[in-house]
Amino acid sequence: MTILADPATAVQLPAAEAAVLYAEVQQFYARQMQLLDLNEPQRWAGTFTEDATFDVPTLPEPVRGRSALIASTTRAHAQLAGSGEQHRHVIGMLDVRPQQDGTVHVRSYAVVYASTVGKDSRVHRVCVCEDVLVRDAGELQVAARRVTRDDLA
Amino acid sequence: MTILADPATAVQLPAAEAAVLYAEVQQFYARQMQLLDLNEPQRWAGTFTEDATFDVPTLPEPVRGRSALIASTTRAHAQLAGSGEQHRHVIGMLDVRPQQDGTVHVRSYAVVYASTVGKDSRVHRVCVCEDVLVRDAGELQVAARRVTRDDLA
Amino acid sequence: MTILADPATAVQLPAAEAAVLYAEVQQFYARQMQLLDLNEPQRWAGTFTEDATFDVPTLPEPVRGRSALIASTTRAHAQLAGSGEQHRHVIGMLDVRPQQDGTVHVRSYAVVYASTVGKDSRVHRVCVCEDVLVRDAGELQVAARRVTRDDLA
Numbered sequence: 001m002t003i004l005a006d007p008a009t010a011v012q013l014p015a016a017e018a019a020v021l022y023a024e025v026q027q028f029y030a031r032q033m034q035l036l037d038l039n040e041p042q043r044w045a046g047t048f049t050e051d052a053t054f055d056v057p058t059l060p061e062p063v064r065g066r067s068a069l070i071a072s073t074t075r076a077h078a079q080l081a082g083s084g085e086q087h088r089h090v091i092g093m094l095d096v097r098p099q100q101d102g103t104v105h106v107r108s109y110a111v112v113y114a115s116t117v118g119k120d121s122r123v124h125r126v127c128v129c130e131d132v133l134v135r136d137a138g139e140l141q142v143a144a145r146r147v148t149r150d151d152l153a
Numbered sequence: 154m155t156i157l158a159d160p161a162t163a164v165q166l167p168a169a170e171a172a173v174l175y176a177e178v179q180q181f182y183a184r185q186m187q188l189l190d191l192n193e194p195q196r197w198a199g200t201f202t203e204d205a206t207f208d209v210p211t212l213p214e215p216v217r218g219r220s221a222l223i224a225s226t227t228r229a230h231a232q233l234a235g236s237g238e239q240h241r242h243v244i245g246m247l248d249v250r251p252q253q254d255g256t257v258h259v260r261s262y263a264v265v266y267a268s269t270v271g272k273d274s275r276v277h278r279v280c281v282c283e284d285v286l287v288r289d290a291g292e293l294q295v296a297a298r299r300v301t302r303d304d305l306a
Numbered sequence: 307m308t309i310l311a312d313p314a315t316a317v318q319l320p321a322a323e324a325a326v327l328y329a330e331v332q333q334f335y336a337r338q339m340q341l342l343d344l345n346e347p348q349r350w351a352g353t354f355t356e357d358a359t360f361d362v363p364t365l366p367e368p369v370r371g372r373s374a375l376i377a378s379t380t381r382a383h384a385q386l387a388g389s390g391e392q393h394r395h396v397i398g399m400l401d402v403r404p405q406q407d408g409t410v411h412v413r414s415y416a417v418v419y420a421s422t423v424g425k426d427s428r429v430h431r432v433c434v435c436e437d438v439l440v441r442d443a444g445e446l447q448v449a450a451r452r453v454t455r456d457d458l459a
Contacts, residue, residue: 016169016322019329023172026332030246034260086303088262088279090245092396093336107340109394111419113264113279115303121279126394126419126427150392150421169322176325179332183399187413239456241415241432243398266417266432268456274432 010097010105018098025096025106025133028140033089039077045069048142049134055146087124088113103143104133110147126150163250163258171251178249178259178286181293186242192230198222201295202287208299240277241266256296257286263300279303316403316411324404331402331412331439334446339395345383351375354448355440361452393430394419409449410439416453432456 013021028047035044045066048054054069055062063072080087090111097105107130114124132144166174181200188197198219201207207222208215216225233240243264250258260283267277285297319327334353341350351372354360360375361368369378386393396417403411413436420430438450 015326015330018333019176019326020168020172022329022333023175023325024168026247027171027175027249030248030261033246034248086279088246088264088303090262090264092245092398093339093394094332095336095340096333108336109396111394111396113276113303115279117304117306119304121276121304123276123419123427123429126392126421150394150419151423151425151427153423172329173321173325176328177321179400180324180328180402183401183414186399187401239432241399241417241434241456243415243417245398266429266456268432270457270459272457274429274457276429 009099009101011100013098018096021098021104022094022096024140025094025104028133029091029094029108032142033091036073037086037088039081041070041073041077044073047140048145049136052142053144054142055144057147057149057152084116085124086115088115091129102134104140106131106133162252162254164253166251171249174251174257175247175249177293178247178257181286182244182247182261185295186244189226190239190241192234194223194226194230197226200293201298202289205295206297207295208297210300210302210305237269239268241268244282255287257293259284259286315405315407317406319404324402327404327410328400328402330446331400331410334439335397335400335414338448339397342379343392343394345387347376347379347383350379353446354451355442358448359450360448361450363453363455363458390422392421394421397435408440410446412437412439 032044032047035047048066048069051065052069053062053064054072063069090113091108092111094106094108099105107128110125110127110129111123112125112127113121115121127150128148130146131142133140134143135141185197185200188200201219201222204218205222206215206217207225216222243266244261245264247259247261250260252258260281263278263280263282264276265278265280266274268274280303281301283299284295286293287296288294338350338353341353354372354375357371358375359368359370360378369375396419397414398417400412400414403413405411413434416431416433416435417429418431418433419427421427433456434454436452437448439446440449441447
């Protein structure tokens with residue numbers, strides 16, 4: 001899933017169609033990240049396909065499927081609540097590449113901010129997020145996600 | 154004004170209309186935040202309705218109306234100038250929800266960066282911004298804004 | 307090139323056309339910044355016109371032309387690699403103003419994040435970026451860029 005390496009399979013949409021897709025993708029990420037930060041694991045997992053894979057550098061192998069995603073994010077949120085931190089995930093610089101097979105590849109930056117009541121807010125993580133998006137009944141879903149962190153080798 | 158809690162009143166626009174609205178809302182916030190950071194209180198206040206409310210956690214009650222907004226932001230900017238800091242307000246992750254009543258609800262993240270000449274730049278605040286947008290002669294305006302800060306309980 | 311000071315020359319596009327342009331500009335910056343951070347100097351320089359000018363506060367005079375841009379960014383990247391830092395450039399709050407002469411003026415915020423393996427990530431720079439964009443065979447390119455840094459007088 002090396003997205004930028006394969007521009008050969010990207011489709012050049014007419015500008016008007018590309019604009020509709022670009023807005024749709026931005027709105028998709030806005031809602032997905034807000035659901036994550038609001039600790040809505042079921043609704044958040046609903047933005048992935050049933051058998052989605054989520055590859056992060058801190059786990060030995062990719063998380064696979066919605067129930068595993070729910071379990072994983074519920075655990076992460078419990079830890080976070082214990083630490084008293086509020087996280088906000090902000091996606092930016094979305095490079096949106098519709099593919100010949102109907103999927104949409106997106107490479108973006110994800111900056112995670114952390115705040116604790118009574119203390120300064122700060123940058124927690126800077127990540128690169130590579131997604132394969134598909135449609136289910138018209139709605140975008142993540143079929144595969146790979147996240148890398150700039151502070152890890 | 155709990156926006157995410159009432160999806161029942163949100164309207165599902167056709168994708169092309171939703172895209173036009175999404176871009177319009179992004180452009181609106183870009184200009185509004187730049188006017189704030191450029192210290193243009195009158196023009197900034199012009200992006201709110203005449204009787205807009207602005208609810209922030211650091212004030213005992215919401216600011217109401219353009220002249221109060223101008224007074225409030227002029228005061229805040231004088232303090233900021235005294236401290237030698239330049240702030241930049243960056244809105245991201247816009248969840249844009251057009252409503253049946255013609256208003257547009259937007260829940261977004263606002264990250265404020267602070268810089269001082271000769272020192273490092275840093276994250277100053279991480280906020281959630283919930284807006285009710287309306288139209289006046291076609292132009293978007295904020296009718297009601299509620300900001301919460303992640304570093305306050 | 308004081309963009310905000312001359313709204314007289316800005317064109318008011320119909321909302322649908324403005325939305326297409328807004329998405330196109332966002333996609334343009336996403337790819338341009340990713341190419342910079344991926345250390346692809348040639349492809350990055352290809353997002354500028356042949357004779358583009360790039361005015362930054364840390365150089366005595368603007369960089370002019372693609373080969374100078376390639377040399378300048380290659381030098382900067384070698385320094386960065388030596389320091390062990392990974393930078394990510396994130397453009398936000400894009401105020402997009404199409405002009406009567408067919409160019410597109412964009413004033414935006416650029417936040418640069420820095421990460422080092424094994425250490426915290428952090429805000430490196432907060433900048434204002436003012437661009438004049440033109441089209442070459444339909445594709446956007448930067449004809450002139452002026453960057454100012456909030457931590458410099």
